[in-house]
Amino acid sequence: MDRTIPFYVRRIVPDAVERGKRVLISSSENAIRGLLMHLCDIPQEMINKLDIPNGVPIVYDPRSRCIKLLDDGSGRNPLEVHDFGPAAGKTRGGASSVEERDRR
Numbered sequence: 001m002d003r004t005i006p007f008y009v010r011r012i013v014p015d016a017v018e019r020g021k022r023v024l025i026s027s028s029e030n031a032i033r034g035l036l037m038h039l040c041d042i043p044q045e046m047i048n049k050l051d052i053p054n055g056v057p058i059v060y061d062p063r064s065r066c067i068k069l070l071d072d073g074s075g076r077n078p079l080e081v082h083d084f085g086p087a088a089g090k091t092r093g094g095a096s097s098v099e100e101r102d103r104r
Contacts, residue, residue, distance in 0.1 A: 004027070004031040004034045004035060005034055005035070005038050008035060008038070012025075017062065029051075029052045029054075032052050032058070033047050033048075033050060033052060034047075035060075036050070036060075036067065039060055039062075039065070040060075040065060040066075040067065056069065057069070057070040058070075
């Protein structure tokens with residue numbers, strides 16, 4: 001997380017986010033956790049309990065400040081199929097929420 005957040009703030013935000021471009025980030029679970037903690041104001045003690053399953057596409061919407069899980073085409077609810085750990089339900093509400101709506 002020590003390198004991820006500074007890189008995001010110094011490079012990705014000015015080069016892409018502020019220009020309205022879409023950004024694809026593929027990284028380790030720890031780096032993704034760090035980004036989610038930063039973007040969604042998730043407390044450290046909760047983010048450490050959040051498991052990020054491999055290969056699950058997660059979309060961050062900066063307008064609504066929420067995380068969206070993309071439909072994998074199976075017709076199953078991603079929150080029921082994948083284990084996001086004991087903190088998954090605790091990230092709901094406020095500025096940070098895991099939502100399945102707008103599934104595509």
